Amino acid sequence: MRHIHFIVNPIAGSGKHLITQKFLHNFFDQDNYVVKIKKSDYKKHAKTLTKDSIKEGADIIVACGGDGTINEVASCLVNTNIALGIIPLGSGNGLASNLKIPKRIDQALNLIKTNTIKKIDVGRINDHYFFSNTGIGIDAQVIMHYENSNERRILSYIKSSLKALRDLNYRNKISIDINGEQIETYPFLVFISNTNEMGYNISLTPMASLQDGLLDVLIVSKMSRLKSIYFGLLILLKKHHLIKEAKHYQTKSITIRQANQTAYDSQIDGEFFNIVSETIDISLLEKSLHVIA
Numbered sequence: 390m391r392h393i394h395f396i397v398n399p400i401a402g403s404g405k406h407l408i409t410q411k412f413l414h415n416f417f418d419q420d421n422y423v424v425k426i427k428k429s430d431y432k433k434h435a436k437t438l439t440k441d442s443i444k445e446g447a448d449i450i451v452a453c454g455g456d457g458t459i460n461e462v463a464s465c466l467v468n469t470n471i472a473l474g475i476i477p478l479g480s481g482n483g484l485a486s487n488l489k490i491p492k493r494i495d496q497a498l499n500l501i502k503t504n505t506i507k508k509i510d511v512g513r514i515n516d517h518y519f520f521s522n523t524g525i526g527i528d529a530q531v532i533m534h535y536e537n538s539n540e541r542r543i544l545s546y547i548k549s550s551l552k553a554l555r556d557l558n559y560r561n562k563i564s565i566d567i568n569g570e571q572i573e574t575y576p577f578l579v580f581i582s583n584t585n586e587m588g589y590n591i592s593l594t595p596m597a598s599l600q601d602g603l604l605d606v607l608i609v610s611k612m613s614r615l616k617s618i619y620f621g622l623l624i625l626l627k628k629h630h631l632i633k634e635a636k637h638y639q640t641k642s643i644t645i646r647q648a649n650q651t652a653y654d655s656q657i658d659g660e661f662f663n664i665v666s667e668t669i670d671i672s673l674l675e676k677s678l679h680v681i682a
């Protein structure tokens with residue numbers, strides 16, 4: 390008997406989904422599978438539900454949602470033999486796209502049935518794991534406005550990006566240690582990625598791989614508002630590497646420090662976090678998550 394637990398975020402993406410016990414029994418026969426569905430009721434609830442499922446002996450735990458839900462579920466599965474399944478119900482679905490998990494629910498469920506395991510790298514930023522990407526700078530500000538908007542559509546990302554640009558300031562100088570180099574900069578963006586897609590087919594780190602034992606880092610230094618808009622257009626055209634303020638690195642670890650500040654606005658897998666610390670340490674745990682993909 391294989392025990393599969395589905396953790397469903399009811400507000401992810403459009404908020405519409407077909408995942409019911411009856412629907413799942415079309416895919417997982419009751420002679421071979423024990424299927425359980427749990428619904429998250431609030432932010433971080435998926436973590437508690439996943440921890441309970443681990444205690445209940447689940448063999449596979451399926452995150453049904455976007456990158457935020459995957460982060461909550463997968464954070465509990467790092468360095469275990471329990472496999473993560475993914476049903477991409479989110480708006481962006483960056484990690485699922487990178488893993489080529491089908492967007493159609495029936496196809497994604499059939500994939501889970503195959504139980505084909507891939508071991509993938511996991512990123513860590515201080516006490517948090519990330520599976521897709523993390524960043525400080527304009528991305529964190531965009532996510533902050535997006536979360537405050539209480540809308541979950543691409544248009545809300547566009548509006549949030551415009552607000553973040555309007556409020557752009559370069560008050561904090563940071564120092565970055567990477568590959569033996571020390572970089573001092575007023576950052577527009579420091580983006581650290583494990584995957585080659587952020588969702589919506591947009592990528593800042595097209596060379597990134599989930600299995601190469603490396604993090605891809607994009608450091609973009611201070612630039613004018615006008616140039617930031619140009620940078621945004623270049624991202625859409627996949628040509629953002631062309632501006633001189635953008636530098637790309639591959640690394641296993643990176644440390645960020647800032648003078649006179651003890652907190653960082655950041656985003657972790659598309660969720661806003663205020664990290665209270667003088668230093669940010671980012672590292673990679675090689676192939677430490679089992680994913681069905």
Ligand SMILES: Nc1ncnc2c1ncn2[C@@H]1O[C@H](COP(=O)(O)OP(=O)(O)OP(=O)(O)O)[C@@H](O)[C@H]1O
Nearest residue numbers: 401402430432433454455456457458479480481482
């Ligand atoms: N019942 C709930 N009510 C409100 N928020 C919830 C609930 N359950 C989960 N959440 C939160 O919803 C947030 C968004 O989830 P998720 O990232 O999975 O979807 P998404 O934003 O639509 O997708 P993506 O990140 O791929 O764009 C997460 O922070 C999660 O903790």
